[in-house]
Every structure is written in C-alpha cells, then in structure tokens.
Amino acid sequence: MTTTQTRGTEAVQRYRRACDYAAAAMIYLKDNVLLREPLRREHLKPRLLGHWGTCPGITFLYGGLNGLVRRTGQRALLVTGPGHGAPAVHANLWLEGTHAELDPALSRDGAGLAELVRRFSWPGGFPSHLSPEVPGVVHEGGELGYALATAFGAALDKPDLLVACLVGDGEAETGPTAGSWHATKYLSPRTDGAVLPVLHVNGYKIASPTVYGCMDDEELTAYFSGAGWSPHVVDVTRTDDPDALLAETLDLAHAEIAAVRERWRPGERAVWPMLVLRSPKGWGVPEHDAGGEPLEGTFRAHQVPLGGVHEDDAEFALLERWLRSYRPEELFDADGRPHDDLLACLPAEALRLGRVPEANGGRLRRDLPLPDLAPFAVQVPEPGSGSTSATWTAGEWLAELVRATEDRRDFRVFCPDELESNKLGAVLEATDRGFTWPLPDTAEHVAPGGRVLEVLSEHLCQGWLQGYLLTGRHGLFPCYEAFASIVDSMLNQYAKFLKMAGEVPWREPVASLNYLLTSEGWRQEHNGYSHQGPGFLNNLLTKKPGTARVYLPPDANTLLVTLRDCLASTDRINLVVAGKNAGAQWLDLEAAERHCAAGAGVWEWASTGGDPDVVLACAGGIPTVEVLAAASILRDRAPDLAVRVVNVVDLLSLAPADRHPHGLADEDFEACFPEGVPVVFGFHGYPSAVHQTLHGRPDTQRFHVHGYREEGTTTTPYDLLVSNRMSRHDLAADALRRTGRDDTAVLAERDELRAAAHRDGTDPEAVTGWRWGA
C-alpha cells in the first residue's frame, strides 16, 4: 500500500477509497460487502473472477474527470480501453447513481451495493469485462486495440463534447492503437469534439513488462509530440498529492483544448493535449503477497491478487487487512449510503459520465432524410441495356444524402483512400475529405471538417465508424472487398456488442453498420491475387441471424434499393457487395424494388419457361453476367433444354426460414429451386458460404456451386473466371453435364478464348462484347 496521499483533495481521495473498495469487494465478496462483521470464508465468492490491476487507475481518472466536469460544466464521455477493469467503472456508476437510475435494485445504499457486488462476474449478472450491459459504455471492453479510434469516432461532429479515452499500456502495443494516435490530423477544431487520451502506464500486461512501461518520460514525450500531441506526464509516484496533480493537469489540458478551438486556423496544426498517467499496477493492493512476492506494481496484481484466499489462511488474513485498509466504515453510513462529501465530488446529474446521452446513442439517432431513388435510378428499357457503374450511380445518390445532412452532420463516409477508386467520387462534390494538418498544394477535395474520412487503415475506419454509430449517427464504409478482412475481429466484437445491446432494455437501437464492398475480387484481375478474397462475407455468416445481412445487388438499381434499405435499418451489420465497373443493367427501379423485397426470384425473361431441367442461379454482379451468358450458350447449344435463371440478391433468403428471418418460405424456395432439379450456382464468393447457408433446405446435394476457389493472379477478367471454374463456359458445361449432355464443345470454346487472352493480353471480343439477347 503506498502512503503518498498525505495532503489536500481529501474528498476526492475518499471518493477513490470508496470506489476502490467497492471494486475490490466485487472481485472477492458475495456477502458482508461493507465488512460490518469480521470477514469469513463464506462471505467470499466461490470463484474469484476479475482484474484488479487496472482498477485503481480507472477510478483515479474517473474521479479526476468528475472534478473537471464539475469545475467546467464540460460535457464528457469516457471510453475505457482496459475493459477488464469493469469493477472500477461499476463502482463509479454506482456512486454517481447511474446504476440506480437504470435499475432500482442497484440503489445507492447498502442493499444496492450488495446487489452490485453479488452480480459482478456471477452467472446471469454483470460480465467481468465492460460490455453493453454497463451504462456509459460505447466500446466492447474485451479485445484490445480500438478504444482510441472509437473515441475519435464519438467526438466527430460533436463540438461540445470531450471524449476522454483511457488507453492501457498493454493496449498501446496493438497496431490499431499505435495507428490511432495520428487521428487528430483528421479532427476539425471547428466542427468536431475533442479527444483527451490518457495513456495509463502501469508497467505490466498479464505477465510481461509493457513496451510503453519501458519507455522513459523523454521517449514518451518525443513520441507523442511527434505524433502531434501536447503530452503531460502525471506520475503518481512522484507527488504527494496525485489528485491535485491530476486536477491541475486536467485543467491545463482543458485550457489547451479551449485555446485550440479559439486560435486554430485552417492550414495550421491543431495540437491537442494528452496525458501519460504513471501509476503502480494494482495501486493500493498490499506490497507483497502472503508468500513475500512483490504484488503492488507487478504483473501479480493483474488479475485476482491473493488468489489463494480460499485455502491459505495467511492470504485470507491479508485480504481482510487490505479491504479494511480502505476503512469502508468511514465512507458509507449505517445504511450503506456514501457520505455527502463523496457525493459532492460528482458533477451535476446530467453531466455524470455514465449518463451523457451519447453513451446510449440510439436515443439521439434520427432517421436519415434518405433521398428518393427515382431521380437517380438508371433507365432500363430492357434487360441487358445500357452500360453503367453501379457504385457511380450509388455515389450520385450518396452525394445527395451528404447534402441533405449538411446541417445535421450525422452521416459520414469512412474509407481507406478508395472513394474515387471505387467510383464513389461524386460524394466529393458534396463534401471534402476531412483533414486538418498542413496539406500539399496539389491536394484536391481535402479540407478540415469534410465528412469523408480517408486513411489507409481499415482499423481506423472501422473504429471511427463504430464510435460514430454508437453515439447516434449514421455511416457507410466502402472498402476493397479483399481488405475488409483486416477488420474481421473488429466486426466480431461489434456483432457481440449489438447482440448484447439488443438484450439491454434501456439501450435504444443504433443505425446499422453498413459495408459497401466493391473493387470485388473478380475485377481485381489488374491488382492480382492479394486483392482477391471474398472471405469477409463468410465471417459475417458466423454471426447471429438477428444481426447479419448479406446483399449482392447485381446492378445499379438493385444497389440503390439495397443501400437505401440498409441506411434506414437499425442494429444490423449489412454487407453489400457491388461492382464498380460499367456494365449492362438488368432491372428498372420498379423491378429492383420487387426483387430486393423478395430477396431472390426467378428471372422469367432469362428463362426458357416451363418446368426446368436445370436451374442456373446467380448471386453477385459478375456471376449474374456469367450465368446469363451461360443461359445464352445453352440456348444456342442445347435449345431443347429447359433452363430457369434465378437471381439471389439477399444471400440469407437461401437459409431455411426457421434459421434466419430473411429465409424464403418453403414454397417460395421451391418455386425457385424445384426439388429434384439440379442447380448450377454461380456465386460471388467462396462456395462454402452458399453450402452452409443452404444447410437445412431439402436435398442440398443438387446445388453445384461455382465460386472463388483461391485461384488468382494478375490476368484478364475472363481468365480469372476460368481459373476458378466460374466462367460462362464452365457454368454452361456443368449444366450440360448435370443434364446428361456433352460439354466438350463448350469447354473447347472456353480454352480457345482463354488462349486468346493469354496471346493478346486482353479478353477476346467474344467475351468483352457479349450482350444479353444480342
């Protein structure tokens, strides 16, 4: 136990003692939570779960922020990176009354504290890590790396908000966090809020020393200054009044923020403050454990210190001594209510950190003013006409949406430097790329406050978007398809957040997380193998049916309808895969609306009619073209063959209706895919995605899915398709085989066309010039 807190700021110290005590109680106790009687073994939880190490630091900051908010009236939100320090956050939420407001059982008295202490890390109770069940939380607290990016996302377009962000020195080692320090270069002092990062250096991770813990003040100051910050070190071991030092530093930081807001002019650097907080790991725990091993300030304080209390009498005695060192009897009255001086440390009710409305962003969310599609829709006099880029069309519509939200500033586009490459450049006619640091003269469409954020970091894009959505706004993440997998694990954690938030009664629905994957693998024949990979879709398919949606609109109008529906939806993760290359159009707006509403359906105009001998199914823009071309080949080569063409725009319509809410009713599925009829399926991604989605449908062995089979390089589009057995000729040949016909001639034509591409460096006119119905 350090004994440095000797003078001043007494109430804040007592506030911290109360929170530290309550946090420790959560980890160890299920009864006698105020230690009104001597501690006995039966008061202990049978399983000790939780992480003490980071808790005192969290409360130290929480208490300091309370003071800052009290003194300044500043609206503030706290993003807590070390989510394993949940007990500290719970303790503060209980003391500030937020817990009681949302759940009367967690009242600010002995009964409420007992309930909270019991519920923590208990089956059916509060998880050991921060999660959506905890008020004030806009960030899943388990997987480390994204707190800082999330904080920036929360601050965007909230000029009156301060988003404090505690970053653990373990989390700081992650790549995504290391990349996030540069995000101030995107923050506009005019239109955005401020982010105040606090790097919490306590020296150890689970077992190893931390990288940042081994850097001295000079190194840390140089590093963060270089990244564009004004760093301040708060070292609790080098002061006799840590609270006073923190309060002074926070006041200084707040003044610096005000100065940036007031004095910054476009073209200048906006240098915001950040804090480096050094405190011993487990600060306040006994210096040594019962075996004499160092505890405070070491890795042994990370999780449950004194883990042997159930068996070891010395450890048990040490636990009681430690818990009593907080002197709870001085902090809580006879009913277990915190004394008034502790409550006086809190900001005004509405400004308490757990209650700032942005922390339950769904309450602030307003439906977007989504522009009518009709003026943007492509005219399609007949299927196969025109030559349009689907994403270009979508870009025009998105630009209008950007204009329509100019005053509200609650819609943004986050993209890894690919907006123009993805043919969404029209958006840049309506807004700029936001960027605040000095720019080269030759930069175009870049200015502070622009509502497109482009950074070559999918992690940062995703983190920004998550923070933006969870604080009540809307957004879109256009991305090269192959590189979306970079954020697979962020998607995993965000899906968990949505799933749990849906089970919390006071959480309001937030806008859906919308991916627009384009520059899809089939048209990355120029960039090659590394740019080809449709696996992000497979990852999304592992999520709860309530959360995951996968759309593969085959042309411009279906993309418009899909995007509109996705941007109107809530609490979903919508994956939209669409092409950017100019191509033929299939459905006019009315047909597109019908087709998207159904999810999948027969394209009569492309089918021969009658009971089919074979179904040609397609999902995705390129497979749709190939399947239609295959249907043409079959008309020529096997005019007697009855062929039905089915297009699937909503992949999950293939799932059995009892497994996914979008699953087609059995009779609708049968109407597309009559039992006993072979289906040759041209699919955008890995065939496994279709197979697993179909699981539970009758007779799935008749589905022969062609898709990406990890054959790729820099080549021509047709050659890439052939490599993966997904070309029109491969599909037609498969349909011939499945209906007992000879496929030799079709495969010979394929091989000839492929050889021509290898000889000439481009696909032959027979491929590139093909038009439906011609």
Add this chain to the structure above:
Amino acid sequence: MTTTQTRGTEAVQRYRRACDYAAAAMIYLKDNVLLREPLRREHLKPRLLGHWGTCPGITFLYGGLNGLVRRTGQRALLVTGPGHGAPAVHANLWLEGTHAELDPALSRDGAGLAELVRRFSWPGGFPSHLSPEVPGVVHEGGELGYALATAFGAALDKPDLLVACLVGDGEAETGPTAGSWHATKYLSPRTDGAVLPVLHVNGYKIASPTVYGCMDDEELTAYFSGAGWSPHVVDVTRTDDPDALLAETLDLAHAEIAAVRERWRPGERAVWPMLVLRSPKGWGVPEHDAGGEPLEGTFRAHQVPLGGVHEDDAEFALLERWLRSYRPEELFDADGRPHDDLLACLPAEALRLGRVPEANGGRLRRDLPLPDLAPFAVQVPEPGSGSTSATWTAGEWLAELVRATEDRRDFRVFCPDELESNKLGAVLEATDRGFTWPLPDTAEHVAPGGRVLEVLSEHLCQGWLQGYLLTGRHGLFPCYEAFASIVDSMLNQYAKFLKMAGEVPWREPVASLNYLLTSEGWRQEHNGYSHQGPGFLNNLLTKKPGTARVYLPPDANTLLVTLRDCLASTDRINLVVAGKNAGAQWLDLEAAERHCAAGAGVWEWASTGGDPDVVLACAGGIPTVEVLAAASILRDRAPDLAVRVVNVVDLLSLAPADRHPHGLADEDFEACFPEGVPVVFGFHGYPSAVHQTLHGRPDTQRFHVHGYREEGTTTTPYDLLVSNRMSRHDLAADALRRTGRDDTAVLAERDELRAAAHRDGTDPEAVTGWRWGA
C-alpha cells in the same frame, strides 16, 4: 522531370536511369522495348497495368543498397513494402542478373528485357504486385501493413544480416506498421541481425495526401526518436546529388549499426538508425500531363500516368518523350546489354539483394530435432483417468525442443503475452522472453536474446513469425482462440504466398506456420463474451486444400502427436486447438499415434457396440467431454439404445477424399458414420464449419451439429455450454429425440443444474465431479 541530378555518382545515376526506364517500359510496352525505332501505338500493351508512383523511389533505395553492400560486403535482404512497385524490383533483378540465373529466358540482354517487359502484368506472366514468383521476395506485396514486422522476423537470429525495409507512407498509416516501429525493443544486438527501415515519404496514396507526408522533419524526427530510433532524413529535393546523399547516409547508418553491436550492453537501449526518404511521387515522370494537370509529385502519378495514351495523341507523344528522356541508347549496347559501368554498381554476385539465401528460406531450412514424445507422454491406464493440462504437457515438450535448438537458434515462440496464461510456462525454464529495453526490477524471465517474443499485438507476432519462417526457420504461435481472428487477413495473404510459392520451381518448402489456439472459448467463461469466438477456424477452411489443416486434439497425448507432426511438416498452415485446463485423459501415446494417423475413428470403449441407432461424434476437447458424458447419460436413461462414439481429431478427415487430401476414404467414413444413422455432433466451433466440410459426403442432413452459436457471457462453463445447446444434456436429449425417444427428463435435469449454477455461482458437483465410467 526534376533536373537536380547534376554532379557526382554518375554511374549510379545511370544505373537508376536504366532501371527506371525498364520499369516504365514494363507498364507501357510490349514491343520496341529499347525504343530502337519510333514509338508506335502497336508497341503499347492493350491494357496498361502497374503502379509507377513508387517505382523510382524503390530503385533509388535498391541502387543505394547495392552501393552499401559493394562498399562493406554486408549481407543484406530488402523487404519492399510497396509491393505495387514490382516493376522497379523486376528491373533491378534483371540488371543484377538474378532473373537470368533462375530463368534463362530473362537473360541480361535485349531479348531477356523484351521478355521481362512483355511478361509483366500479362496473363500467365508476372503479377503487377510483388509475389513469391519474384526472387528476393519474402513478403506478399498487396495488402499493406506487414513489411516492417516481416523484416524484423527475418532479422531474428541472423546476426550477420541487414534487413532493409522500405515502408511506404501509405503503408505507414496502417495500425500494424505503426505498432511495428517498437520492435527494436525486442531485437538483441548480440544474437539478431539489424533492421534498417526506410520510410518512403512521397506524399500521396491513391488519391489522398498521406499522414506522414503532412508531417515535417521535426515531427518525424521526434516521433521516431521517441520510438527508439536514430532517424536520418534523405530529401532528394533538397540536394543536387541525391545518390551521394543516400550513399553517405547509408554509410552513416551502417556505422551506427556497427557501433550498436559493439557498444551495446544489456540493460541499455539499442538505438538503431532509420531513414526518412522524401522524394516526389513518380519522380522522373513529366511534371504535367497532356491536359496541364500536375503529375510528378501528385496522386496522378500513383498508377499509370498518361493513361490516355491509346486514344490521346498528345499523351502518346508525351509518353514517348518521357521514355526517351532516360536515353536508353546510352545505357544498353546494341544487344540490349547494360553497359559495364552499370554492372559495376552491383555488389559481388552472392551478395546481390535478390540472391541472398534467406530470400528463398526453404533452402536454409533444416528439420527440427524434435524430441521423442515418450518421456513427455501422459500415462493413461484407462480412458478417463488422470487430470492433466494438455498445453502444460505440450509446454514441457516444447521446452525440450527449445533446449535442443539452443545452438541452432532456429525455433521460436511468438505469443501475445499469454504463454504463462496458456500454461506453456515451462518454455520459460528453457529460454527467456526476449526484450532489450531497460526493464523493471520485478520482471521475470525476460532478457535480451530470449527466444520467446511476447507483445500484445497479434499482428506483430504473425509478421515476425512469417518473416522467420520464410527465411528458413521454425516457429509456433500460441494464441487465445478468440483473438487469432485479429490476423485473419494476414493469414489470408500468407496462404496466398504459400500457394503461389508452391508453383514456383526454385522455391524450396518452408516450415509450416503453426498456430496453437488455446484458452478456447468454452473455457473463457471467466473473461466472457469478447473472449469467446472460434471463427479463425472458419477462415482457414476457405484456403486451398493443399495448405489448410485443422486439428482438434482432445487430450494431452493427441496434442503431443499433433504438435510433433505439425512442426515436422512444410508449406502448411496448421491450426491446432487444444485446452489448457486440467482434465481427464483418453488415449495413451500408442492409441494417440494411431488415432491421429487415422484422423478420426470410433472409440469402441465408449460405444455400446453393434450397429448403432445413433452416432455421437465429437471434435475438440470440451465437446469430447460433453459427448462422453452424454453417452453416459444415454446408458443410464436408454440402456437399449445402441450408441457409437466417434472422435474427430483432424477436422478435414470429414471432407470427401476428392476435395481434401486428408479426407477419409468412403469406406472409412461409412465405418464411422453408417448411412441412415443420425449423427449428433458436438463440435468445438461454429456448426457451419462442419457442415461446409461435410459437403459432398452422402446424406449430410443426418448430421446434427451442436457448437458455438454466439451465446456468451461471464458465467460457469456448464452454463455457457447450455446457452449454446452444447451441454451433455443437450446432446443426449438430441440423440433421444432423433431416435424417437422422450427427452423431457434429461432437459429437466439440465435446467436444474443450470439453476444451481446461477444460484451458487459455480457448476454443481454433478457436472464438475463427473468422471467417465464412474
């Protein structure tokens, strides 16, 4: 065209002119590659593919490094982050003769150059990005972010090697790269090689300005100094002899490296040099395009400048003028051979960057001296005996492997600070965690040169391991299961590298990439939902059958056998999922060897014998326990039911034999799963992984797979299983239902046990005390 190259270092300038010219030729020409006749449209490639912007910078560095190697004899490898600058690397490889050595058609004369130029970005030729087909490459050059980590991995345990690493300013924005700058803190000046990063600042990505391009020298110097480097700025626009400046700076850096090696003492910082290279994007391209838009130094130079050459006469004329500005006639003789003064710029043959043996690491790989398993095997007198942690057992064996490779130093463990948490701590008795920066007094098992590297960055672990493997060494990546998804996209790219490397005749097999996923979701009931997620396995299943292997050893001896086999294999990605918690053992070593060799098999001792009414199948440690407990329940409740228990250790043994090399032969599959018999399958991960693997087997609808269905929180292990319908009772109830029996009583017992866990905070003795056969 800048005109700053006015004096000195003339041969190097000419060398660069030759390479820049050849690189440009690759992008535009298919004929007349030395411009011996006036340029005509038919000399142009029909599709112009490639990225010019970064090429001159790559050659500038390549040429500079050639000089350094020539002057010092230093063995050096170059990791090129901007892999889209492949033309520059090809040009240098052709000029240094590496291409000709590996492929006589790429001879160092006009014919060879014509062949190279034609092959680039041509169907069947060289891809537009760096890839395994390119000599000297140990890093897929498409997805950005991992070059620097790979370079560090290549340098480990290679004290005589200098690994230069070019990092683009776009790539520098990625999180993984930002986190990688701290890796020197892990590099031992005594036992490791040096990494010389060169941050190439050319100001633009595809369209946007770069973050690092907007930082001035003072910011960059502070940032990298703070990260522990000695930075040197080489700005080609502020000198009239860039080559001389680069040569001087490289010499200085080399001297600094020598000084670190000589003077560094344990406990001190090892401050290595790094370079910031500023040069205009597309350096050497015309200053403006035919429309008068700025070209050199802008985003317009990123990909194919003058993209309109096919249609626009002015652009075409400008292209010829640009290409002729390199005056190829002065650089190549009548036969197209480079003049002697260019060749004189090259280092000695063996030291040329493309030929350093580490760049084809399989040639250096030696089989590991894998310790005999017998002394480490667990005694299993009968199935269900003992209580052992599988990973603890594996840790003892791995420690012996670490000892056996002490002199060779070609085996390492990379782990995100979880070695002890994953019960592999025995390894730390054989070596330390490697770390070079000053440490706190309380750190344990940490020292420079230790062969365990722990950093809280899965990206860094993966990047290090990739670099280590591809330069001929061996390694293991133990990881919390849920967080392995952080490197999904790195796995994707590495799988692509392996796939393509396997098609390159001169690439020798490298050691397999081995993941040991533990702290698996079913035993993350204490950390909660964020720590539960088996999706990494699903991602691996999307890879080529030649590459992907998935093992789920159910106990200690099967884990030993599996790890030994994985560490002996080459060119695979082996995913091993195994538990760390103490538990009953099923197979003695001999049975484990047989079972692992088969991949899957009937456990007769757990089956009732005879033709089964139902098969209970299991894959994974926890599912195996639950399935065996379910079999016990069925014996008690339905003694007439014939039950067969099948355990699957090699998941891909379930795949049809014509789809995966590990697929069981039809008769062996049938011997496990007789047609017509329902299979209740307890699976470790998402059920979709089993469904997609089974696709193509007969009558797959009879497989009823229980697994993780995204229900998770902090709770008891049994409660977590019930939430996902994977408990022994859920499995037994399903077997009863599938055989037309009543499951009410079994489900009632489940609900009672679950209620008890909620009441007491722990699982009841009926669950925790269950033993097979008791």
